[in-house]
């Protein structure tokens with residue numbers, strides 16, 4: 001049985017109509033007087049959209065900012081890889097969009113597991129984001145007349161997605177990066193690249209600093225401040241294979257969790273239906289093929305599992321267009337979670353194609369016949385080119401082979417309306433927090449959230465904390481700093497001391513396989529219980545048999561990886577515990593025990609309309625569950641149906 | 644496409660630290676699938692090295708999708724290897740043949756010192772951007788996104804230049820280790836857009852001054868940078884930088 005805390009969590013959402021609370025609250029929050037801002041130092045960990053935007057904006061206000069990332073330059077944060085676009089409720093196309101509609105779609109898309117007030121605020125500031133980025137020189141796509149262009153994305157019924165070719169994340173990130181570099185130049189931001197956060201410093205229950213490892217020299221550094229803003233991205237790499245960059249990790253968030261910050265909804269992960277399938281056991285990551293391909297591609301498998309003919313030779317009557325068959329209304333455009341599960345179902349039943357039989361066809365034959373190859377090239381040329389580069393197959397002639405892959409994590413550290421965790425002084429932004437996407441994220445909404453948090457929320461809410469809190473100076477030799485430093489050092493020493501026989505990657509792969517098999521697209525009680533015991537066993541083996549060569553006093557990539565995998569090995573267990581606790585299917589979380597007769601997800605609003613925020617006690621010890629009840633006065637829950 | 648397997652000799656630059664003496668070491672790697680990416684091939688080598696008790700080869704990488712600009716290898720003397728418009732992480736082993744010897748080195752430029760093995764320090768690029776590669780607009784100050792129309796052609800030119808991934812291949816490919824392509828891409832993007840016009844003069848002067856201070860060489864118009872660029876940044880940007888520079892120098896009287 002799960003230990004449940006008796007008191008529910010206070011989200012600090014102000015009273016009042018959802019469309020008014022943010023404006024009123026901005027007035028009610030305390031301000032730091034301009035002359036006093038320069039007396040405060042804020043640590044921002046991460047330089048993706050959330051961290052880059054936060055660090056630049058806070059410095060512009062006058063705070064002293066220390067900015068950290070593990071890459072060699074802040075410009076390489078994983079946000080750079082986002083392709084499709086960013087949503088905003090501008091309603092430039094005059095097609096019926098509004099802040100309310102974006103709010104509504106996001107709450108519904110999240111399968112009624114997000115906090116309404118946060119989502120409304122997100123929709124509200126979405127428009128400011130576009131203005132800000134345009135002013136920075138982000139080259140958004142334009143119409144001939146020079147106005148901003150929009151497209152429809154991810155099955156949305158309005159065109160609200162802004163984009164820069166297939167490189168939206170890159171351009172938005174470079175905008176934030178440049179704003180950040182400007183503040184470095186002015187001297188308001190001190191930049192620490194190639195640094196990995198290994199510990200949070202907590203003094204009298206308040207977050208006051210971090211310990212980082214200088215990845216070039218190996219030296220551990222102590223940094224103190226008046227607040228810590230964590231923007232360290234998602235944890236999809238717990239599965240080893242994902243569309244995330246190789247360095248994405250849970251380490252920073254996990255170390256905060258172990259220092260008292262609650263981890264919310266860790267089991268909510270998004271599996272993207274259109275990725276290039278695994279080709280061999282050397283595979284190091286998976287590549288996303290944009291969702292937009294399903295606008296013209298048709299998904300199918302052969303009706304006969306023994307049908308090994310070249311796909312072009314398989315006539316229509318021998319093909320099973322299973323999305324069109326199961327979901328006649330939405331067809332190939334059903335949401336990500338539904339499409340992913342449907343391909344898994346076909347492959348599990350033995351209908352998969354290709355060498356590994358873990359793939360389905362995404363076929364452009366009919367679209368090419370209808371619109372001509374040129375039209376298709378114009379829309380998807382760069383994607384087809386990328387596909388061919390990786391697979392050496394020409395998708396104009398043979399159907400693409402695709403399979404779902406882990407893509408995004410909706411869970412993260414628990415935060416209140418101020419984006420502050422339960423540890424005062426620790427703020428969490430972007431993919432690293434849990435707040436806005438519920439159990440499923442809509443396309444083009446992660447970029448929006450990262451920039452909203454960084455440009456337009458934290459600049460207000462951090463002031464309220466700094467103005468109210470009592471923040472005595474913390475010297476670097478404060479006992480809490482010394483203790484955190486020693487803890488980081490001892491973990492490194494332990495990793496180097498094992499001197500076992502197995503590589504770090506071999507453990508990471510094994511963990512990924514357990515997570516994918518039992519805590520992936522479909523989960524059930526027996527599988528999750530098995531996974532928990534397997535993870536524990538693997539973790540024991542890791543600490544007995546991992547081989548990390550070299551020393552802690554130099555650039556040592558094996559050691560970096562080992563630290564991250566050690567944390568994933570603890571975190572994976574929490575994901576399974578959360579998935580086990582949530583006896584319902586919602587969004588990306590599908591419990592096989594909770595489905596309709598047609599195999600669709602069955603939510604349980606009576607019992608599970610809450611955020612599950614977990615409190616850490618010890619490795620391998622049952623965490624305590626803290627609940628934040630959710631209510632939906634503005635968007636009453638309905639069953640998502642795409643039939 | 645079915646996979647074949649290759650037996651390779653890898654000649655790799657090994658260097659323990661910034662001040663250590665480096666040198667090439669040869670490694671045999673057998674059974675490399677032609678489906679692997681170049682970095683996956685190095686992963687496999689590293690696994691074998693660790694199992695044999697030798698420290699793995701350090702190299703920068705992150706997205707493995709050709710967009711973050713982290714990966715940075717000289718492969719047989721070519722920045723990012725033999726394929727056009729392709730980063731190292733997107734290069735695949737089917738490009739190579741059984742029995743090949745492949746030489747792998749870090750970027751070579753005095754402004755990019757080696758940190759370890761194949762990892763170099765490219766922070767000089769950040770400092771060039773700090774010198775002026777931005778529009779000075781604080782958060783919250785922006786007018787409506789559609790307040791200033793930007794003609795499609797201008798936007799396309801800006802986007803072509805903005806596509807730079809900051810990997811440094813242009814520097815590595817240039818015999819003078821010039822950073823002109825990198826600098827000119829940012830100068831161009833912001834000079835052509837109306838939002839960047841107000842600061843265009845100061846921007847180009849400061850960025851070029853910083854580039855010189857970092858120790859990058861001069862541009863002698865050999866276009867090796869363009870040929871090596873995985874993001875296909877055009878040398879037209881260098882011409883634009885030169886025009887911007889002359890214009891700004893005249894105006895400022897410097």
Ligand SMILES: Cc1cc2nc3c(=O)[nH]c(=O)nc-3n(C[C@H](O)[C@H](O)[C@H](O)COP(=O)(O)OP(=O)(O)OC[C@H]3O[C@@H](n4cnc5c(N)ncnc54)[C@H](O)[C@@H]3O)c2cc1C
Pocket residue numbers: 045046047048049050051068069070071074076077078079080081082083084085086168169195196197198231232233234243244245248249251252288407408429430431432443444445446447448450
């Ligand atoms: C292939 C792909 C395509 C996508 N396309 C879209 C899209 O079209 N639209 C959309 O809205 N979303 C998209 N997403 C999702 C979106 O890109 C991410 O959710 C978002 O960019 C995350 O931003 P972030 O700022 O929270 O974190 P990140 O950009 O991941 O940044 C994390 C930062 O934290 C730092 N960091 C991490 N750990 C540590 C540590 N321990 N110590 C120090 N620093 C650390 C890193 O260095 C980095 O600077 C896509 C995602 C992927 C994988």
Ligand code: FES
Pocket residue numbers: 703704705706707708709710711712713714730731732733
């Ligand atoms: S690893 Fe990101 S561009 Fe190669």
